[in-house]
Amino acid sequence: MAGKKREAQLQTIINSQSLWDEMLLNKGLTVIDVYQAWCGPCKAMQTLFRKLKNELNEDDILHFAVAEADNIVTLQSFRDKCEPVFLFSLNGKIIAKIQGANAPLINKKVINLIDEERRAVAGEIDRPQYNEILLTDVSExxxxxxxxxxxxxxxxxxxxxxxxxxxxxxxxxxxxxxxxxxxxxxxxxxxxxxxxxxxxxxxxxxxxxxxxxxxxxxxxxxxxxxxxxxxxxxxxxxxxxxxxxxxxxxxxxxxxxxxxxxxxxxxxxxxxxxxxxxxxxxxxxxxxxxxxxxxxxxxxxxxxxxxxxxxxxKLQKTLAVLRPEVLEAKRDDILNIIHEEGFKILMQRQLVLSDEEVKTLFKDHENEDYFNRFIAYTTSGPSLALVLLRENAVEHWKELLGPRTVNEANESNPKSLCAQFAMGSFPVNQLYGSNSTETAEKEIEYFFPVQxxxxxxxxxxxxxxxxxxxxx
CATH class of the missing domain: 3.30.70.141 (Nucleoside diphosphate kinase-like domain)
Incomplete structure (x- = not known):
C-alpha cells in the first residue's frame, strides 16, 4: 500500500479529459507517460523520474503524470499503440514528444527545459518561444x-x-x-x-x-x-x-x-x-x-x-490581423471561428500600428479613394496580430475572409467573414490575411521578431x- 501511495505521489494519475485539462494548468514542466489501459504505465522510467524530481524540483516546477490514452479525447491518436510515449507540457503547452523508453534522451530533455525555465523565471533570459506540437496519429x-x-x-x-x-x-x-x-x-x-x-x-x-x-x-x-x-x-x-x-x-x-x-x-x-x-x-x-x-x-x-x-x-503558417473596431467588439467570436476551422494560434500580439507601418503593410490599398481614412481607422486603436497554423493555412484563411471590401463581400460572398463582421460604414474587410506563403513568412518575421x-x-x-x- 505504501508503495502505491509513493507511486501516486511521484506521478499524477490522469484518466479523463477533465483531469487532462486540469493538468495543463500546471506551472513549469510536466512529463506525461501516455499509456494503454491494457498494459499500464512504463514502470522502467519511474526510477529516473524519481531521481529527477529529487534533484530538480526544489522550486516545484517539475511534475510527472501518467495519462490513460483510452479515456482522453486529446490522446486518441495514441490509442492501441504498443510503444511508450512521453509528452512534455511546459506551462500548459505540449512542446515535445519522445517515443520509446529512451532514458538518456528524456533525462537530457528534462534537464535542459528546467534549466531554461529557471533562467527565464529569474529574468536571466527571455522565455524561449516553443511551438505547440500536434498530437497526431503517425505510423511507424x-x-x-x-x-x-x-x-x-x-x-x-x-x-x-x-x-x-x-x-x-x-x-x-x-x-x-x-x-x-x-x-x-x-x-x-x-x-x-x-x-x-x-x-x-x-x-x-x-x-x-x-x-x-x-x-x-x-x-x-x-x-x-x-x-x-x-x-x-x-x-x-x-x-x-x-x-x-x-x-x-x-x-x-x-x-x-x-x-x-x-x-x-x-x-x-x-x-x-x-x-x-x-x-x-x-x-x-x-x-x-x-x-x-x-x-x-x-x-x-x-x-x-x-x-x-x-x-x-502539409502544415502552413499564415498571419491574421484583427483591426481595432472588430477586435474590441467581436474578438471572442472570431477566435472561436478560428478554432472551429481547425487553426491553432501559435503566437499573438496586440499592438497599435503607426501610419508608416500601415502604408507599408497594406500598400495594396494605397490607390483607393478611402486610403487616408483607412490609415486613420487602422491606427485609431490596438490591432491583434495572430500566427495561425493548419493544413493549407494561407488559402483557407483567405477563403474564409472573402473579398477585400464589404460591398464586394455582400454581393458575391455574404457568408464570408468580411460580410459577417462588417462594422459601421468602414468599407474594408475588418480582418486581414497573408496572400501567399512567402508574404506570410515576411509578415510573421515583421510582427514577431526575435526579441x-x-x-x-x-x-x-x-x-x-x-x-x-x-x-x-
Missing amino acids: EESGGGHYENIGETCSIAIIKPDAVLRRKCVEIKEKITKEGFVIEAEENMLLSEELVREFYSHRADQPDFEEFVSFMTTGLSCVLIVSQGEEPGSPQQQPELYTNAKAEESSEYKNVDQVYASSSVTKKKWDSLQESLERQHISQYCEVEDNMVKVSMLINILFPDFKAMKSM NLLAVIKPHLLSFIHYGSRSI
Whole structure:
C-alpha cells in the first residue's frame, strides 16, 4: 500500500479529459507517460523520474503524470499503440514528444527545459518561444521507428549564431541559402544547451579558445535550420512551407540506417556546396552546417521531434490581423471561428500600428479613394496580430475572409467573414490575411521578431562576434 501511495505521489494519475485539462494548468514542466489501459504505465522510467524530481524540483516546477490514452479525447491518436510515449507540457503547452523508453534522451530533455525555465523565471533570459506540437496519429514508417532515422540523408542542420540573430541577419542569410537552390524545411529560434553546442561544434574541440566559444554560443538565441536539397543552384524553384517546431511539404521516403553510409559520399558533396556558398557570400562566420548524417538525425530528433509528422500533414503558417473596431467588439467570436476551422494560434500580439507601418503593410490599398481614412481607422486603436497554423493555412484563411471590401463581400460572398463582421460604414474587410506563403513568412518575421536580449558579453568573447568582414 505504501508503495502505491509513493507511486501516486511521484506521478499524477490522469484518466479523463477533465483531469487532462486540469493538468495543463500546471506551472513549469510536466512529463506525461501516455499509456494503454491494457498494459499500464512504463514502470522502467519511474526510477529516473524519481531521481529527477529529487534533484530538480526544489522550486516545484517539475511534475510527472501518467495519462490513460483510452479515456482522453486529446490522446486518441495514441490509442492501441504498443510503444511508450512521453509528452512534455511546459506551462500548459505540449512542446515535445519522445517515443520509446529512451532514458538518456528524456533525462537530457528534462534537464535542459528546467534549466531554461529557471533562467527565464529569474529574468536571466527571455522565455524561449516553443511551438505547440500536434498530437497526431503517425505510423511507424512516418515516425521513423528508430532514434537515428535516415532523415539525415536528405537534410542538414545549419545554426545561425546568436550575434547574427540579434542583428536580424537571419532573413538575409536564409534568402542567400534558398537562392543557391537549397530548401529550408524547418526553422526555430532557440537557446542552445552547452551539451548540444559541444556536440554540434565537436570539430572545434581541440582549439584553445573552444571553452570561450561554447560560452558565447549559449549566451543568446540561435536560429536552427533544417536544410534539404532542392533544385540545382540557379534553377527556378518554389520555397515550400516551413515546419517551424510547423511548416511542411510531402514527406521524403527514407532508406534504412544501413544505407546512410553507402550514400554518404554523394550527399556530402551537396552539403560541401552549401558550406562553400556561405563562404563565397561572406556569411559563413554567422552560420555553420552539420552534414554528418547520424548527427543530423540525432539533432532533428532532439530539436524538431515532430518534423516528420508535420511534413506529412502539409502544415502552413499564415498571419491574421484583427483591426481595432472588430477586435474590441467581436474578438471572442472570431477566435472561436478560428478554432472551429481547425487553426491553432501559435503566437499573438496586440499592438497599435503607426501610419508608416500601415502604408507599408497594406500598400495594396494605397490607390483607393478611402486610403487616408483607412490609415486613420487602422491606427485609431490596438490591432491583434495572430500566427495561425493548419493544413493549407494561407488559402483557407483567405477563403474564409472573402473579398477585400464589404460591398464586394455582400454581393458575391455574404457568408464570408468580411460580410459577417462588417462594422459601421468602414468599407474594408475588418480582418486581414497573408496572400501567399512567402508574404506570410515576411509578415510573421515583421510582427514577431526575435526579441532583443540584454546580455553582458565578456571581453574575452568579443573575438567571436563579427560585423561584416571584421572582428571587434
